[in-house]
Amino acid sequence: MALGPEEAYRFAALLEEEQEALVGAWTDRVALSLRGRLSRAELERQTSELRKGFHAALAGGSSDLGQESAAELRAQLSELSGARARQGFSATETAVSVFALKEAMLAVLHGDDAANLRDYVAFSGFVDEAALFTFDSYVHAREGLIADQAEQLLELSTPVVKLWEGVVAVPLVGTLDSARAQVVMERLLQTLVDTGSPYAIIDITGVPAVDTQVAQHILKTVVAARLMGADCIISGIRPQIAQTIVALGIEFGDIATKASLADALRYALNKTRTRES
Amino acid sequence: MDRVPILKIGDILLVSIQIDMEDQVALQLQEDLADRIVATGCHGVIIDISALDIVDSFVGRTLATIASISRVLDAETVVVGMRPAVAITLVELGLSLPGIRTALNVEWGMELLAQERFTLDLGDEEGGPEEAGTSTVSAS
Numbered sequence: 478m479a480l481g482p483e484e485a486y487r488f489a490a491l492l493e494e495e496q497e498a499l500v501g502a503w504t505d506r507v508a509l510s511l512r513g514r515l516s517r518a519e520l521e522r523q524t525s526e527l528r529k530g531f532h533a534a535l536a537g538g539s540s541d542l543g544q545e546s547a548a549e550l551r552a553q554l555s556e557l558s559g560a561r562a563r564q565g566f567s568a569t570e571t572a573v574s575v576f577a578l579k580e581a582m583l584a585v586l587h588g589d590d591a592a593n594l595r596d597y598v599a600f601s602g603f604v605d606e607a608a609l610f611t612f613d614s615y616v617h618a619r620e621g622l623i624a625d626q627a628e629q630l631l632e633l634s635t636p637v638v639k640l641w642e643g644v645v646a647v648p649l650v651g652t653l654d655s656a657r658a659q660v661v662m663e664r665l666l667q668t669l670v671d672t673g674s675p676y677a678i679i680d681i682t683g684v685p686a687v688d689t690q691v692a693q694h695i696l697k698t699v700v701a702a703r704l705m706g707a708d709c710i711i712s713g714i715r716p717q718i719a720q721t722i723v724a725l726g727i728e729f730g731d732i733a734t735k736a737s738l739a740d741a742l743r744y745a746l747n748k749t750r751t752r753e754s
Numbered sequence: 755m756d757r758v759p760i761l762k763i764g765d766i767l768l769v770s771i772q773i774d775m776e777d778q779v780a781l782q783l784q785e786d787l788a789d790r791i792v793a794t795g796c797h798g799v800i801i802d803i804s805a806l807d808i809v810d811s812f813v814g815r816t817l818a819t820i821a822s823i824s825r826v827l828d829a830e831t832v833v834v835g836m837r838p839a840v841a842i843t844l845v846e847l848g849l850s851l852p853g854i855r856t857a858l859n860v861e862w863g864m865e866l867l868a869q870e871r872f873t874l875d876l877g878d879e880e881g882g883p884e885e886a887g888t889s890t891v892s893a894s
Binding site for chain 1: 837838842845846859
């Protein structure tokens with residue numbers, strides 16, 4: 478049941494008249510669900526802000542949340558849920574901040590005739606909408622957080638270091654999936670161009686397991702580097718990994734593989750010296 | 755139609771491709787290069803593709819053909835300056851351009867050719883210059 482303009486004005490008036498009682502009951506309810514993780518003063522400030530938002534939206538004659546007059550309220554709700562998401566509150570704890578208004582409103586609504594009930598149901602629909610919106614914004618904020626973190630992780634985990642004049646190395650740490658393999662490949666190739674290094678060492682000491690897919694990614698990188706005129710050496714192959722590689726029948730062909738980074742560096746330096754002389 | 759200029763530097767022919775490699779341009783280059791190798795008697799060809807955004811399968815094959823033709827005419831071909839994006843695309847397409855030598859940039863390409871020539875010369879005539887002897891020892 479949609480909220481008509483008249484009911485909207487009525488509830489706007491109620492929100493204004495009974496503001497102290499409303500904010501008090503509302504804050505109590507929210508404080509109960511958050512179990513003291515936010516101070517009462519802080520919550521009170523938030524709820525009274527929200528009350529103002531609801532009042533402004535209803536006084537503007539909003540029958541649903543999508544309307545122009547409810548824009549301010551929407552902004553408030555998304556700000557609130559964004560803040561809660563960042564502070565680590567659950568979705569329920571965030572949505573309760575809005576739902577609690579219903580209980581508070583019921584307490585201040587006098588008289589229990591049918592018209593009153595109908596109005597209350599309509600109002601309750603409006604609050605539900607607001608809560609759903611809060612939920613959406615919460616999820617959105619969380620997704621944003623996760624995406625940011627994934628990106629940061631990607632950046633952190635793929636450094637390309639210059640070991641020597643003409644020798645760069647990528648110490649791979651952690652599982653190598655397609656997305657990471659792509660980033661590693663791009664970074665490595667770009668560094669080869671930027672530094673003009675003809676040798677690259679791919680160190681897989683930190684890779685917990687090598688399956689056919691990981692090997693495929695590494696091989697692709699090596700072939701791409703070859704196309705650009707640089708040679709790759711794979712180092713840091715642990716005993717178990719060597720056994721897996723052979724058991725899986727992965728062929729590294731004529732790509733140089735070394736047990737340790739030190740060996741790989743020695744090999745690369747030898748090659749550079751040969752090239753220079 | 756656009757033509758790719760071929761520059762002669764000492765014993766090397768330098769081809770720097772600065773325009774889009776359409777099929778016709780690639781074929782024309784293949785022809786021109788064969789002519790120039792014979793005319794100049796150069797022993798090395800460097801093809802710089804650092805300005806190319808796209809290398810399709812046809813251009814890839816033409817580069818391989820050019821390398822083969824030059825080899826028949828006793829000139830070694832080095833493709834230099836391939837961009838990372840191009841290399842990744844070629845690998846994803848499964849084109850590893852076998853038979854083509856590559857180097858990071860023109861400088862490395864020239865060095866590669868010089869070294870190649872050096873070892874070859876030594877193979878041709880026994881007991882070349884003194885420093886040459888030491889170089890082959892470390893190279894082998």
